[in-house]
Amino acid sequence: MENTELAAEFYVDDHALLFAALAKHILESTDEKQGLAIVRQGVTEYGLERGLRYAGRCLANGDELNVANYMAYSELVEPKGWNKSLTRALAPYKFDTVACGWAATWKKYGMLEYGKHYCTWIDASLVRGFNPEIELEVNPIMSHGHDCCSFTWKNFSFATQEEADKVAKRRRELLPGVGRDFLYHCAHLFSTMCRAVYFASGAGVGRKITSDSLDEYAVVFGNRKKEAIRANCNRDFLEI
Numbered sequence: 001m002e003n004t005e006l007a008a009e010f011y012v013d014d015h016a017l018l019f020a021a022l023a024k025h026i027l028e029s030t031d032e033k034q035g036l037a038i039v040r041q042g043v044t045e046y047g048l049e050r051g052l053r054y055a056g057r058c059l060a061n062g063d064e065l066n067v068a069n070y071m072a073y074s075e076l077v078e079p080k081g082w083n084k085s086l087t088r089a090l091a092p093y094k095f096d097t098v099a100c101g102w103a104a105t106w107k108k109y110g111m112l113e114y115g116k117h118y119c120t121w122i123d124a125s126l127v128r129g130f131n132p133e134i135e136l137e138v139n140p141i142m143s144h145g146h147d148c149c150s151f152t153w154k155n156f157s158f159a160t161q162e163e164a165d166k167v168a169k170r171r172r173e174l175l176p177g178v179g180r181d182f183l184y185h186c187a188h189l190f191s192t193m194c195r196a197v198y199f200a201s202g203a204g205v206g207r208k209i210t211s212d213s214l215d216e217y218a219v220v221f222g223n224r225k226k227e228a229i230r231a232n233c234n235r236d237f238l239e240i
Contacts, residue, residue: 003183003228003231006225006228010185010225012082012105013108015102015186015189016102017111018213018214019114019115019193020106021111021114022197022209022210022213023114023115024216025213026038026193026197026209026213027039030200034200036117039117039193039196042189042193042194042197043120043121043193044121045192046125047121047122047128047129048125049188049192050075050188051128051129051130052129052238053238054070054178055073056240058130060240066156068156070127070130070131070134072167073130073171073174074178075178075179075180076180077175077179077182082099082104083101087164090157090159090160090161092153092155092156093152094153095151096149096151097148097149097150098147100142102118116143116144119138119142120141124138134153134156136152137154183229187232187235190229190230190233191237194206194233197209198210214226214229
């Protein structure tokens, strides 16, 4: 099977379980304070680099680094529609995510305790990578025991629903060019988490933690996917 065909088999559940396995083995192999610091570093770097890619593509097209374009340049391709959101207010713009593929996967495999750490830091890091002047509040968070994730964009509003619909239309137009499959996202996540583990724990401990994490992922998704993540994790993830 060609790499592109295998990439099409990756989805939210791969990404979610990979992160949870990494967080589990990091936290079980270190004391709590160090483990949380490593997980936070890996998630933060992953989010910052994703946000920087969004920004790079946005600027390359001559567009401004504002909230509307942050939404429009999102890389996530989710054809199965596992994630569902509802608009709560236009001014300031607020929406609630009421169904989440990540949270559902962690619950399915009994990994919510580990997966929830991704949600703690990812969105703030994505936004900061795109434009540090943008303010986003995420509270409450579903994986932390609530019914939804509530996103409020500080100092940003849509005057009408039509304006919001235009941003959604722009996102659909851009997605074929800016979207990245979940093999790409899994490899990027593994890359940043590996760096965080290796820098904090050294090559010996770091190699064991990351290898054990991939092995646990492979119990569910198989060795072919595991090796695909390994094969793609050394690329330049700042390339737009």
